[in-house]
Amino acid sequence: MWLPTLLKAIEGDMRTEGLQISAEEIYSINNGSLKDAVALFNGGCTAEVVSTQGLILTNHHCGRSAIQANSTLEHNYLREGFMAATLADELPNAGLSVTFIVRMEDVSDRINALLTEGMDEKERYAVARREGAVITAEALAGTKFDAVVRPFNHGNSWFLIVSETFRDIRLVAAPPEGIGEFGGNADNWMWPRQTGDFSVFRIYASPENTPAEHAAENKPFLPRRSLAIDMGGVRAGDFAMIYGFPGTTYYYLPSYGVEQVIDVTDPLRIALRGASLNVITAAMNADEATKLQYYSKRGSIANGWKKWQGELQGLKALGTVARKQAEEAEFLRRASGMPEYASVLPTLEKLYAEQKPYAQARELYNEFIYNGAYLPRFASGFSRLIEGRDTLSKAVADAEVKRLRAIASAHFKNYNVTVDHDVFAEQLPIVLQYQKDPLATPELQTVQTRFSGNAQRYADDLFARSVFADSSELFQLLDHYSKKNARKLAQDPAYLLATSANSTYDSKVRPRYNAISDSLDATIRIWSKGTITLFPEKTWWPDANLTLRLSYGKVEGTFPRDGLAYLPFTTLAGVMEKYDPTDPEFNVPQKLIDLYNAEDFGPYATDGEMRTCFLSSLHTTGGNSGSPVFNGKGELIGINFDRTWESTMSDIQFDPAICRNISVDIKYVLFVIDKYLGGKHLVDEMELAGMDEAPHVIDLPLHH
Numbered sequence: 001m002w003l004p005t006l007l008k009a010i011e012g013d014m015r016t017e018g019l020q021i022s023a024e025e026i027y028s029i030n031n032g033s034l035k036d037a038v039a040l041f042n043g044g045c046t047a048e049v050v051s052t053q054g055l056i057l058t059n060h061h062c063g064r065s066a067i068q069a070n071s072t073l074e075h076n077y078l079r080e081g082f083m084a085a086t087l088a089d090e091l092p093n094a095g096l097s098v099t100f101i102v103r104m105e106d107v108s109d110r111i112n113a114l115l116t117e118g119m120d121e122k123e124r125y126a127v128a129r130r131e132g133a134v135i136t137a138e139a140l141a142g143t144k145f146d147a148v149v150r151p152f153n154h155g156n157s158w159f160l161i162v163s164e165t166f167r168d169i170r171l172v173a174a175p176p177e178g179i180g181e182f183g184g185n186a187d188n189w190m191w192p193r194q195t196g197d198f199s200v201f202r203i204y205a206s207p208e209n210t211p212a213e214h215a216a217e218n219k220p221f222l223p224r225r226s227l228a229i230d231m232g233g234v235r236a237g238d239f240a241m242i243y244g245f246p247g248t249t250y251y252y253l254p255s256y257g258v259e260q261v262i263d264v265t266d267p268l269r270i271a272l273r274g275a276s277l278n279v280i281t282a283a284m285n286a287d288e289a290t291k292l293q294y295y296s297k298r299g300s301i302a303n304g305w306k307k308w309q310g311e312l313q314g315l316k317a318l319g320t321v322a323r324k325q326a327e328e329a330e331f332l333r334r335a336s337g338m339p340e341y342a343s344v345l346p347t348l349e350k351l352y353a354e355q356k357p358y359a360q361a362r363e364l365y366n367e368f369i370y371n372g373a374y375l376p377r378f379a380s381g382f383s384r385l386i387e388g389r390d391t392l393s394k395a396v397a398d399a400e401v402k403r404l405r406a407i408a409s410a411h412f413k414n415y416n417v418t419v420d421h422d423v424f425a426e427q428l429p430i431v432l433q434y435q436k437d438p439l440a441t442p443e444l445q446t447v448q449t450r451f452s453g454n455a456q457r458y459a460d461d462l463f464a465r466s467v468f469a470d471s472s473e474l475f476q477l478l479d480h481y482s483k484k485n486a487r488k489l490a491q492d493p494a495y496l497l498a499t500s501a502n503s504t505y506d507s508k509v510r511p512r513y514n515a516i517s518d519s520l521d522a523t524i525r526i527w528s529k530g531t532i533t534l535f536p537e538k539t540w541w542p543d544a545n546l547t548l549r550l551s552y553g554k555v556e557g558t559f560p561r562d563g564l565a566y567l568p569f570t571t572l573a574g575v576m577e578k579y580d581p582t583d584p585e586f587n588v589p590q591k592l593i594d595l596y597n598a599e600d601f602g603p604y605a606t607d608g609e610m611r612t613c614f615l616s617s618l619h620t621t622g623g624n625s626g627s628p629v630f631n632g633k634g635e636l637i638g639i640n641f642d643r644t645w646e647s648t649m650s651d652i653q654f655d656p657a658i659c660r661n662i663s664v665d666i667k668y669v670l671f672v673i674d675k676y677l678g679g680k681h682l683v684d685e686m687e688l689a690g691m692d693e694a695p696h697v698i699d700l701p702l703h704h
Contacts, residue, residue, distance in 0.1 A: 001246055001541050001549040001619055003152075003159075004035060005104050014552055018239025020632040026243070026550065029103045034634055035548065036225035038243045040099040040163075041626055044546075046244035047098060047201070048628035048636065050229065051685035054203035054221030055172065056098065057669065058626035059641045060180030061303075063199030065296045066093040067174050073288065078295055081176035081589075083677040090170035090202055092214050098203055099165040101548050102145055107135055108157040111149070121518035128158065135160055144210065152542040153532075154252065154525040161547060166221060168204035168214040173679055175199075175672050176589050182575060184585030185281070185302040189310050189645050191566050193662050194575045194612040197641040198669045200682065227628060228687045229666055230635035233606030234555050236568045240616040241552040242640055242661070244627030246544035249651045252528040254345070255324035256352035258652060262315055264360050266308040268434060272367035273305035275426035283419045285584055293414040301371070307648050314649030323653070327531075334534040341530045347523050351516055358513040361439040365505045368431050369498065373424035378411055379468040380498035382489060389486035401481045408478070412471040417463065425459035439508055443500030466494035546623050553617035553656070555637075560646040560658050572596050572610035572668075595675055604671035612668045614638060615660040621651050629663045635689045638663030 002010060004027035011023040026034045041047035045062035049055065060067075064078070070091045071077045084090040114127050132149030139147045139162055147162045174180060179196040187193055203221035206212035234240075250257070280298045284291040315321070328345055335341035369376050385392070385400045392400065432447060432455060451457040463469050467477060467489060477485045489495060532540045557568040576596055580586040595601075601610045616629065620640055629638040640663045643650065647659040670686075673679040 001249065001544055001551055003104070003542065004243075004548055004550055005106065005159075007550065014241075017552060017554070018632040019241070019552070021634045025634060032225040034225065034227070034243060034630070035101055037223060037227045038100075038548070038628060040245045040546070042096055042098075044247070044623060045625045046623065046627040046640075048626075048639075049203075049223045049226045050636065051682075051687075052222060052226050053685055054205070054223060055226075055682065055685055056201050056203060057198055057628075057639055058201065059197045059639065060174060060199045061197060061299055061641070062626045063171070063174060063201065064299060066096055066169075066171055066201075067199065068292065068296050069093065070171055071292060073292065076288075076292060077174060078177055078292065079288075081179070081677060082171065082174045083673075083679050084170075084172050085681075087202075087220065090172050092168070092170050093201075094214075096169040096201075097165050097167050098169055098201075099146075099163050102162040102164055104162075104548065105139075105160040106157065107132075107149060107160045110135065111158045121522050124155070124522075128155075132158070132160075150545060150547060152545065152547075154521060154528050154543070156525055156529050157542070159547070164211060166203045166205060166211045168212060168218050170202050170204060171199070172202050173200035173673060173677055173682065175677065178587050178589045179592060179672055179676070181299075182586070182588070183578070185277075185306065186585050188302060188306050189642060189648055191615065191644045191660070191662065192570045192574055192613075193642065194570045194572070194578065195641065195664065196612065196668060196672050197664050198639055198672075200673070200679075226687070227636045228634075228689045229670070230631050230633070230637045231603065231667065231688045233611070233667060234569075234614055234631065234637045234665070236555055236557070238555045238637075239552070239632040240555050240618060240629055240637065241550055242616075242618045242620060242624065242627050242629050243548070243550050244620075244624045244640070245546050246549050246619075246621045247546050247623030249544040249621055249654075251541070251543050251652075251654075252524060252531060253324075253652055254348050254352075254524075254527065255321050255328060256349050258315060258321050258324055260352055260356060260359060261652065262312060262321070264356060265363050266312050268360065268363040268430075269367060270305060270308050270312075271430050272364075272372065272427050273301050273308075275430060276372060276423040277301050277305055279422040279426055280419060283416065283422075290416050290419060293416055294419065310645045310648030311651070314646055315652065317646075318649065318653055318655065320649065320653045331531065331534060335530060338530075341526065341534075344523055344527050344530065348520070348527065351520050351523065355513065355516040355520070357436065357439060358509055358516065360434065360436075361505070361509045362513055364431055364435055365501060365509065368427055369501050369505075372427050373420045374411070374415060375420055375424065375463065375466060375469055375494045376498040376501065379466070379492060379494040380502055381407065382468075382495065383499065385481075386486050386490045386495065389483045389490070397481065401478050405475070405478050408471070408474060415471075417469050420469070421459060421463045424463070425456055428455040428459055439504065441497070441501045441504050443497045462493045462497065465492075467492050468494045544621055544623065551619040553619075555614055555616045556660075557615050558617075558644075558646075558658055558660050560644065566615060566644065566660065568615045569611050569665075570613045572612055575612065589676075591676055600675060601671060602675055604667040604674070606665075606667060610668065610671065611665045613662055613664050615644070615662060617656055617659065618661045619650065619654050619659070620661040624661070629661075633689070636666050638666050639669065 007023040037049040039047045041058045045058055047056040047058035050057055067077050111128050111131050115124055135149055136147035145162050145164050149158055149160050175196050182195045204218040205221040209222050212218055280294050284294055447458045467473050557566040559565050578586050579588045624640050627640040628636050629640055631637050640661050642662040644660045650659045670683055674683050
């Protein structure tokens with residue numbers, strides 16, 4: 001995961017592998033380059049610009065929440081798909097944003113000069129923040145950009161990142177779920193895969209082509225660069241590179257940290273998410289309204305649940321703990337006589353042992369209170385009104401009631417109390433099994449004291465008595481707010497549970513967990529610096545931190561296990577082989593079946609077949625969803641959306657012989673847009689390589 005500012009150092013190797021453009025054409029400050037067509041999408045995915053009118057592509061699962069928000073039972077764009085026939089038909093999305101990187105600059109020397117060995121982590125980052133504020137102020141003088149200074153290599157280095165964020169992003173097109181979500185959870189993280197995981201949005205800007213809030217006078221954004229699309233089709237062995245915003249990796253995690261993942265965090269996450277997933281999936285399959293309500297939540301839960309299972313399997317299969325231990329033994333041998341590294345491994349072992357119970361309590365809290373049933377989390381949002389019932393002025397209280405009423409209205413739109421109850425009841429026994437004093441939630445002792453250990457009875461009672469599970473009763477209390485009603489809310493069982501869990505976490509879990517984490521950060525900074533220093537023969541890169549990165553490799557399959565071969569391509573024929581009208585995850589729209597039977601592929605087939613997805617040996621993680629995959633000419637060949645099951649451990653251990661990312665073929669994307677959705681006008685906006693030899697570069701000055 002290379003920093004784009006450092007590409008010139010590896011340009012020779014990239015050219016040997018098949019790159020045909022220069023590093024300057026990939027990343028440039030002064031001229032339009034590929035980086036100007038790659039954007040952070042909504043703070044957690046990647047998108048790419050594919051027209052001079054601000055048209056962008058990302059994954060369907062990245063745009064899913066926006067598609068859901070624009071859907072109703074009458075116009076269910078998740079189920080049916082969507083295509084805006086004109087600019088006027090494109091749908092706005094409150095809160096959606098797209099961010100471009102203007103430039104990155106290494107400021108390590110300037111910040112590290114102010115950091116001394118005697119500083120603790122809090123002081124160290126306070127100094128870095130102060131100097132970072134000075135650096136960003138200097139960088140932003142006379143501009144309307146944004147800027148931040150971010151740590152890399154666990155705080156061994158620092159980079160200034162200047163960016164520009166657009167907030168008028170409109171939905172243009174999306175395939176139906178039978179294409180965009182084909183295979184569902186069954187195929188998630190798997191190969192072969194035939195999912196058309198894409199959606200189409202457009203960036204709008206002010207009449208001056210600058211960022212602006214949504215407004216009628218805004219115009220389609222004129223980018224500094226838009227991507228050409230390769231219509232020749234990809235072949236096995238072709239050079240490939242991916243550009244995007246990978247979120248988090250743990251390349252420098254020591255063996256003790258890997259053991260914690262295997263023994264504590266992943267098993268708990270899998271158990272708790274599996275419990276809620278079973279409930280939500282059954283409810284969605286039984287009712288269309290519930291499916292629309294829980295579509296995005298189920299996707300998010302399922303993605304992590306299945307990924308962590310694969311990660312566990314992969315770490316064990318690769319013997320990652322033993323590999324790390326062997327590396328650590330060699331580290332000690334090479335570090336002999338170097339006092340700065342003498343205590344690093346014993347310290348790491350001690351800190352991870354101390355952190356283990358707090359890590360377990362943290363995962364229980366996150367998955368039960370934060371990611372589990374909505375009810376406790378929703379109830380806790382009323383704490384200011386409830387706890388301030390005797391101190392808030394009438395004006396402040398009235399304003400808070402108004403705010404909470406709006407929040408509650410939005411909440412109940414996508415709330416199904418039966419589903420929420422069942423999720424809570426399924427997760428509770430797992431929480432009771434794993435929580436341990438003194439880090440357990442005191443309110444959950446009620447399960448024993450009042451309900452003789454019967455978690456189901458406790459859940460039934462809580463949901464039956466809680467005002468927060470009943471919209472009419474809650475609105476009645478808010479509409480007639482009084483101190484008496486606030487006292488009633490204070491004794492609500494869901495509120496009591498939420499405050500008990502929050503208080504325990506805030507007073508007993510988080511402070512100690514964070515203190516140990518600070519010590520771990522300091523020690524891993526030394527460990528990573530020593531690793532890079534003592535193993536110069538190996539290749540090192542900074543862990544992912546949601547900043548712009550590039551990875552390169554080839555379009556290629558793999559042999560992940562004995563007797564198993566993954567071929568590099570899938571086709572529309574595979575969709576038809578998996579088609580099952582009785583299974584919601586493998587149902588196929590009739591129009592796609594008709595196009596397949598008629599072999600009506602237009603110019604989008606490759607070697608006579610309609611390819612859907614392909615594999616490549618690129619290092620990806622969360623945040624790379626939606627990332628553009630390029631050929632050696634810098635032309636778009638696909639949109640990254642997943643990894644194979646055997647690659648899910650790559651956040652911790654990337655094995656280039658096994659790890660493969662999965663991309664939807666860009667020609668399949670265009671086929672669906674044109675032939676299925678009737679969006680030929682969108683394809684006409686794009687530059688199709690081979691049909692227009694002129695380079696698609698717009699050399700505009702950076703607007704201020």
